[in-house]
Amino acid sequence: SLKEEIDILLTDFKKTRESLQQIESTYRQKTDRLNQLEQQLNRAQAKRQSLIEMQENYAGYFAGVKAVMTAKNKLNGIVGTVADLMDVPVDYTEAIDVVLGAASQFIVVEDEKAGRDAIQYLKQRKAGRATFLPLTTIKGRSVAQRLIEQARDIDGFIGIASDLIQFDQKVAQVMANLLGATIVARDLTSANAIAKAVNYSVRVVSLEGDVMNAGGSMTGGGGKRSSNAHLFSQKKEEKALRIEIDELEKTLAIRQNERAQEESERKELSEKLETLRSEGEDKRLAEKQLENEVSQLSDTFKRLEREKKGLQFEMDEATGEEHSLTQQLSDVQKKRQQADNQLNRLKEEMDQLSSEKEDRQAKQQELEKEREAILNEWNEARELLASSRSKKESISSQISQVQNIIMHTEEELAELKQGEEIESKEDLTERLSELTEENDRLKDSERSLKASQTELDQMVTELEETIHSLQDRRSNLTEEKNQLDIATSRLDVSIDHLLEYLSEEYAISYEEAKLNQPDDLDREATQKRVKLLKRGIEELGPVNLNAIDEYERVNERHEFLAEQQKDLLEAKESLYDTMEQMDSEVKKRFYETFSQVKEQFAIVFPRMFGGGKAELRLTDPDNLLESGVEIAAQPPGKKLQSLSLLSGGERALTALSLLFAIIEVRPIPFCILDEAEAALDETNVARFGRYLHNFADDTQFIVITHRKGTMEEADSLYGVTMREKGVSKLVSVHLQDVEETVEQT
Numbered sequence: 001s002l003k004e005e006i007d008i009l010l011t012d013f014k015k016t017r018e019s020l021q022q023i024e025s026t027y028r029q030k031t032d033r034l035n036q037l038e039q040q041l042n043r044a045q046a047k048r049q050s051l052i053e054m055q056e057n058y059a060g061y062f063a064g065v066k067a068v069m070t071a072k073n074k075l076n077g078i079v080g081t082v083a084d085l086m087d088v089p090v091d092y093t094e095a096i097d098v099v100l101g102a103a104s105q106f107i108v109v110e111d112e113k114a115g116r117d118a119i120q121y122l123k124q125r126k127a128g129r130a131t132f133l134p135l136t137t138i139k140g141r142s143v144a145q146r147l148i149e150q151a152r153d154i155d156g157f158i159g160i161a162s163d164l165i166q167f168d169q170k171v172a173q174v175m176a177n178l179l180g181a182t183i184v185a186r187d188l189t190s191a192n193a194i195a196k197a198v199n200y201s202v203r204v205v206s207l208e209g210d211v212m213n214a215g216g217s218m219t220g221g222g223g224k225r226s227s228n229a230h231l232f233s234q235k236k237e238e239k240a241l242r243i244e245i246d247e248l249e250k251t252l253a254i255r256q257n258e259r260a261q262e263e264s265e266r267k268e269l270s271e272k273l274e275t276l277r278s279e280g281e282d283k284r285l286a287e288k289q290l291e292n293e294v295s296q297l298s299d300t301f302k303r304l305e306r307e308k309k310g311l312q313f314e315m316d317e318a319t320g321e322e323h324s325l326t327q328q329l330s331d332v333q334k335k336r337q338q339a340d341n342q343l344n345r346l347k348e349e350m351d352q353l354s355s356e357k358e359d360r361q362a363k364q365q366e367l368e369k370e371r372e373a374i375l376n377e378w379n380e381a382r383e384l385l386a387s388s389r390s391k392k393e394s395i396s397s398q399i400s401q402v403q404n405i406i407m408h409t410e411e412e413l414a415e416l417k418q419g420e421e422i423e424s425k426e427d428l429t430e431r432l433s434e435l436t437e438e439n440d441r442l443k444d445s446e447r448s449l450k451a452s453q454t455e456l457d458q459m460v461t462e463l464e465e466t467i468h469s470l471q472d473r474r475s476n477l478t479e480e481k482n483q484l485d486i487a488t489s490r491l492d493v494s495i496d497h498l499l500e501y502l503s504e505e506y507a508i509s510y511e512e513a514k515l516n517q518p519d520d521l522d523r524e525a526t527q528k529r530v531k532l533l534k535r536g537i538e539e540l541g542p543v544n545l546n547a548i549d550e551y552e553r554v555n556e557r558h559e560f561l562a563e564q565q566k567d568l569l570e571a572k573e574s575l576y577d578t579m580e581q582m583d584s585e586v587k588k589r590f591y592e593t594f595s596q597v598k599e600q601f602a603i604v605f606p607r608m609f610g611g612g613k614a615e616l617r618l619t620d621p622d623n624l625l626e627s628g629v630e631i632a633a634q635p636p637g638k639k640l641q642s643l644s645l646l647s648g649g650e651r652a653l654t655a656l657s658l659l660f661a662i663i664e665v666r667p668i669p670f671c672i673l674d675e676a677e678a679a680l681d682e683t684n685v686a687r688f689g690r691y692l693h694n695f696a697d698d699t700q701f702i703v704i705t706h707r708k709g710t711m712e713e714a715d716s717l718y719g720v721t722m723r724e725k726g727v728s729k730l731v732s733v734h735l736q737d738v739e740e741t742v743e744q745t
Contacts, residue, residue, distance in 0.1 A: 016272055023266050030262060034255045041248040048241040064128030065105045068118050075121060077114025079135070079171065082106045086175060087166040091207065092184065098209040098219075099161055099182050106131040108174050133174050140176025143183065147198040151183055154197050156190020159183075161205070188220065587624045593665060594618070594629075600661035608657045608687060611636035616658075631658070652679040656688060660695075667698040674704045682709055689713030 058066040058081075065081060072078040079085065083104040088096045097104065107130055109115045115132035122128060143151075143160060151157050158164070161179035182203045185191040188210040195204045195212035204212040210220035499510055598616040605614040612635045620627035633654050634640040643651055656676060663671070677688045686709040692701050693713065703710055711717060717733040 016269055019269055023262060023269060026262060030255060030259050034252065034259055037248060037252050037255060041245060041252060044241050044245050044248060048238055048245060052238065061105055062102075062128060062130065064122050064130035065107060067122060067125065067127035068107055068130055071121065075114070075118055077110035078118065079108040079110060082108065082133070082174070082178065085167055085171050089164065092161075092164050094209045095184050095205045095207050096161060096165065096179070098211060099203070099205050100178060103131070103178055106133050106178075108133045108135065108171055110134070111136045133177075135171065135174065138174050138177050140173040141181040142176060143181055143198075143202050147202065148183075150197045151194045151204075154185075154190065154194045156186035157183070157194060158185060158207075583625060590624055596665040597658075597661050600664040601658055604661045604664065605633065605654070605657045608653055608660070608684075608691065609635050610687070612638070613640075614654065614657070649679045649681060649684065652677070653684055653688075660691065663695060663699060667695070669698070670700050670702075672702045672704070675706070676703070677705065677707055677710060680707075685709035686713075 058069045061069065061081070068075065068078065069081065081104070082100065085108060086096075107115075107118065109118065109132050112134045115134050118130070118132060122130060140162075148160070161182040161184050162175050164184060165175065165179070167175050182205060183194055183198075185194050185204055185206050187208065188206045191204040191206045191210060191212045195202075195216070198204075200212070200216040201214060203214050208220075210218070212218055503509065594616065601614060601616055606612055612633070614631065614633040617630045617632060618624070618627045619630055631643040631654060632640055633643060633646060633650070635646070635650055643654060646654065659676075677685050680688060685707045689710045690713055692703070695701070703714070705711065715735060717731075717735065719731050720728050721731050722728050
């Protein structure tokens, strides 16, 4: 299914993303290591370049030595300085430096002429002084083998100084001259024992630089480190840096190849991740469409649920009125049942109306036929009546004629009775018989005619009654036909009304309703559902014909914004996670560093002030990211108070104490101080200058100052002077070289 496909894609996507995150984490780590290697390589290259430049510029050498060595291409026979011509192991640097002293800057030349030319060069340019060691005149010195054997038996014996260094055999005599008569011991105690064993006849130096001079005098102590020691180590350090640079370059190339492989894998996984993301978005879009459909159904369900709740609420409200509305509810149910019955009856009538209509039409046709038959009978009766009346008139006329004849006959009889001529009795009797017969015959005819007339009168009466009956029946049939026409019209109107109602209310035709009507239809439940659906349709309001297009546009915009929102939320969560990690790391590092600085500050402060105490406090320990730092200081002889209540000099010295505490925790290679001690008195200035020497091994300080105490503690002074008006010149003084020159003098 779509859900399973999305789950599979999501699982694959998560695994790929986890793999990508692991590779990216590894990639970042390797990139960080690579950057560290590059930084380390750059530092090593910069340091090596600095050493090369220092060697080329002869930094740290006396002015005269520097002038000769920078011009060695112009001068003939310059071999090099003693420090350049020897390779001193690190363990022996201090001892060799003490033994040689300023001799480490002596210049070795091919012969005396080369030395003279170099001296002349210095004089001409007033560039300073230098000591030259011609290879043709310098002879080596050595310790007697017997003394060496005696010294070797003493614990702590290391060897002859000239044997502990490496040099070209060309300058062997020079090295033997300078170091061949010096024994190197492990420490001062061993040096004392060896000097005593050789009867104080040779110089013995310890690895720490303590010297047992020939004759028994001792030289030693602690102080500033001689700058000559750097001269011995520069070449070795440059060589070590060159080896280190080669190794770093090889390691860097390997790391770069590894990072390139990681980048390739990272790119492949990113492409795969993007492909999975695209497929997932397509699937998610399909799922979204399904969800929209489900959401629509859910909305419909929720709406129906709301309606249900509304109805339930109404039902709950109606519960209190249940007793008073029971009869009304019963009436409503009856009316509803009647309406249902009426609807069913109407449907049944609708089913029967067509057949009834046809039956009535057939009946009407039969009535029409019967009407025509009756009409024909009526016409025939009228004709018969007319014929009877004509026959009656004819009979009446005959009766009149007979009566006239009878009257005429009677008159003739009377005349005959009264006539003058009397006929014979037989003639009269015969005549009378004839007339009597005629009279009887006529009377019989009259009676027959009267009987016929009576029959005709009865027939006419019957015909008239039949006609009246047929007319009544015709009227009844006409009225019945009219009633059927009216009923048919009413049924047609009712059918049209029902069809229109069915179409308007249910949007279906009679045929569709008849076909789709289920056999087991629950009319009450269906009517409730129809009512709810009608109410829902009414709540939907008017139909928007552009709703589909508008929905697609809004849905597309919604999905785009939803995706953007999701990406932004993911980015937001990622940023919050990163910020939380950074805040956690910052808190951790800040607290660790603050604790270390606080501890060192408590140590440095009494050293700088010669007593007292001080501490650092957090203004809000529970909120390290926004907490401030307060300084509570108690100089000697004062109470513990905040920094703002101290004097200007005390505040300055407290700030310097905090600076030195930070440097103790996080040493730095280079530091510039601009008149930092300007507010201090002379005592504290001297203490400040001396304290700077504690960092001399790790940090180089450049101090801009006008205070004499600070200048006295410096190794080198740089200033600007104006010997001639309008012409300024940079002046440098190496105080350590001056001290060593004074000591040798």
